[in-house]
Amino acid sequence: MKSLLALITLGASLCAQAQIDLTQLREAARSRDLATLNQLAQNANGDVLEMYPRYYLLSAQINTLTEADVAPFLARYDGTPIAERLRADWLKELGKRQDWVSYDTEYPKLDSPSAELKCYAAQSAALRNDTGALAQARPLWFSARPLADACNPVFDTLFTRNVLTQDDAWTRIRMALNANRSDLARQLGARVGFPAELTAKSLARAANTPDKVFDAAADGRAAREMQLYAMQRLARKDADRAAQLFQSASINWPAADQRYGWQQLGLIAAKNHNDNASAWFERGGMAGLDEAGRFWAVRAALRVRDFKTVLARIDAMPADDLQLSVWRYWKAEALRAQGRGAEAQPLLLGLTDGDDFYALLAREEIGPVASEKPQHRRADATEQRTIEQVPGIRRALALYAQNWRVEGAREWAWALRGMNDGQMLAAATLADARGLYDRSIDTAERLKPLSDPTLRYPYPWRNVVTQAAQDQGLDPAWVYGLIRQESRFVPDIRSSAGAAGLMQLMPATAKWVAGKMGRKRFDLSEVTDISTNVSMGTFYLRYLLDRLDEHPVLVTAGYNAGPGRARNWQNNDALDAAIYIETIPFDETRNYVKKVLANAQHYGASFGSNTTLHQRLAAIPGKLVTPPQDNSLGGADGGDGN
Missing domain, CATH: 1.10.530.10 (Lysozyme)
Incomplete structure (x- = not known):
């Protein structure tokens, strides 16, 4: 890799416009054409996008590289999205190699590690007996989706050390079944002793003929989870029948499982606009509901215009939920519906400085409000020329010029990091002038009080x-x-x-x-x-x-x-x-x-x-x-x- 290292360490200044043929680069990367990638990398020296062919050349050979091959690229292009991408690729390779010394050195430099990379970091922590770092991997377990193989030894260790328990295993099985991922639930059965209820045959029976699962009483945790799964499958077709069967089957169940069942029944029924959904949510209560459950409990009451219950369920939400404009608006409407308009007025007034759907509704309902008129503006030509010289903006423009929109958007977003309002306004104005309306809208949205509304709501053609x-x-x-x-x-x-x-x-x-x-x-x-x-x-x-x-x-x-x-x-x-x-x-x-x-x-x-x-x-x-x-x-x- 010596010739490649020589390329990467060259320090020529970047030219103003990209000369690289990105279509050729993409095809060479897809076909792993190392000769073409190498030629493109050699010809890219001094180009505004010189790092792109070099990234693809390195990435295509990632499993044969050494730290000496990768380090110059990461150093030269540090702080760019393409360096972040290679660092993630390299960390994945280091994890596969179990090279924990190099992994632990590079991992803290990564901006947004994936779950897989977090699991490799936890593997390293386990070998160092760093219990604090290892415990940070515990939340990864609670996923309704399959995770990378790198996570399996981490979870094995967490279960061995009782950081994860049998209850946690059942929680994830329930999450998988709730998400209709029966294959994952079956695989997770290994964590709870391979119960018969979690075999492929039993899961298929529950999915295809859910009412028959209720023929026998639920004896034990596995049987209860199977009946909960069957109830949810049936509820999507016939919620009333599912409620009838569940009520009979769950009489002697633990109270927590009964509440969960009614909550899930309410959630499914609410999405199907069943008028009984709110009553079923009431039987389950608000305790333990996740965000989707809390929101749909309110919607179920809203659909049947039960504003007393709407208000009670909104008031039971966590503080973060109550900051959302949707629930501030519907709390105000619930108060008004109960003749408490004076209490609703401050809530509506607090929404009027926004510009989303509920802010606009509130503004119309409350009437004209005296406020200081914002000073909307666009950046002038000098400000635009200055922001155009920012390296990330230059790369984004060069990428957009050859229709690499995903990469261009990524470069643009990275370039905005740390910018002040004036710089972002210049970037938004520049994007609008170049016809990059997706970038001008995204950038101007961050500056609502400052930017000209036509930057956020352009009307070309x-x-x-x-x-x-x-x-x-x-x-x-x-x-x-x-x-x-x-x-x-x-x-x-x-x-x-x-x-x-x-x-x-x-x-x-x-x-x-x-x-x-x-x-x-x-x-x-x-x-x-x-x-x-x-x-x-x-x-x-x-x-x-x-x-x-x-x-x-x-x-x-x-x-x-x-x-x-x-x-x-x-x-x-x-x-x-x-x-x-x-x-x-x-x-x-x-x-x-x-x-x-x-x-x-x-x-x-x-x-x-x-x-x-x-x-x-x-x-x-x-x-x-x-x-x-x-x-x-x-x-x-x-x-x-x-």
């Missing part, structure tokens, strides 16, 4: 978007709000699910829309064209509006999760739109709808619109008055919630 919206009879502010959430104005972005373009159209949706629009020669490659994507996306929005009661809340939810789901989440009778939104069962879609509608309000303000958020939140009509619709298409962006 206004003529194209406005015309397409007007052609379909849509509010341009709403369309912009949706685009901002879907793509952050990156025209050629593609999601892992295959959605593409500004409005993130799935291939099937794009083909269907093209057919409806009479575009017989449509090719999927056209979907990232700005005009084509927006015209097709707005056509699809119009289609959804015509089938979902012309209601923007239903359409926004349907655009993300599919129109069939949006309609299934309706009540049989009319429902407050804010309650509908807060009780959407998918975290992704719930947050999406709030953000799109809040975005629409901010864009409306820029466009001079007088439409209020409350006007967008007209009551959601009941299912019984909603006409049948075509459910053959999912969400435009392929969203399916969690």
Whole structure:
């Protein structure tokens, strides 16, 4: 590796623009073409991105490297995301080699170690008999997901030393079953004596015919866990039947297991909008609920408009939960519903300085508030030129220039570390000027009181978007709000699910829309064209509006999760739109709808619109008055919630 070391230790100054062909680099890295990687590394000297081919050359040979090979790179590029990446790669290799002296030297320098690297650190601590450092690995055990093999010897040691106990083993088995990871639960059975209930056959029976698991009484911990698993499986299809069977089966159970069962039943039922969910949560109580459980206990009461219980459950939350705008708002609404408006007023007033969904609702409900007008501004040309010289910003711009967006975003985020407000404002303004709207939005969001609102809510291609919206009879502010959430104005972005373009159209949706629009020669490659994507996306929005009661809340939810789901989440009778939104069962879609509608309000303000958020939140009509619709298409962006 001597020639490589010579490359890395060269100290030439970096040139202003990247000359490296990143497409060639990516292909060479994928194929592990060492000759090409070596040539690219040699040619990169002095380039603003010189560390990238050198990283890939080192990474491709990580299992043959020595400390002398790696150290010069880490020293030369210390404090960059690519050095952090190589350090993580190298630590993983050192862990595999059991080279604990080198591992312990390098590990403290890593910014964000993975669970696997934490486990290697714990292995080293165990060999040093550092009980304090070893005990820090205990929280890693409590995961519903399988962990890296490096964690197994750590857990063996923790169990041997009684830092982890049989109760902890059962806790994780319960977590795995609750997450429907029966294979993991079966593997964990080794920690509790391989009970028959945790064999593959027994778990499959509980998953496929859950009601039959209740034929026999639960004798012992394993049998109870199996019946809890079966109850949860059944509840997803028939919560009332699951409640009936669980009530009979759990009469003689320990009180804690009974409470847990009712809590889980309440959680599943609440997500399915079963009117009994709140009562089942009441039987389980709030004690011991995790964050999701606490939040859904409130939502279950909210869905049936039991504001007394809403208030009691919010008041029972930990202090950190109570700082969230969502629960401050709903506490105020619960107080108002009980005729305690004077107590609600300070809560609403405290929300008005924000700009999220609930802050906007509170601002409209409380009316005009006298406050000092913020001094919004953009950075001037000199400030932008100065920030452009920051090495991390230069690397990010060079990466974006060749469409390495993931790496560019990572470099940009690292460059923002330690910046003051003025520097971040300059970075946001620079990104906006370069058309990197995802970076300008992300950066300006950190400076809400200072930055020009158009940095946070830009509206590029206004003529194209406005015309397409007007052609379909849509509010341009709403369309912009949706685009901002879907793509952050990156025209050629593609999601892992295959959605593409500004409005993130799935291939099937794009083909269907093209057919409806009479575009017989449509090719999927056209979907990232700005005009084509927006015209097709707005056509699809119009289609959804015509089938979902012309209601923007239903359409926004349907655009993300599919129109069939949006309609299934309706009540049989009319429902407050804010309650509908807060009780959407998918975290992704719930947050999406709030953000799109809040975005629409901010864009409306820029466009001079007088439409209020409350006007967008007209009551959601009941299912019984909603006409049948075509459910053959999912969400435009392929969203399916969690």
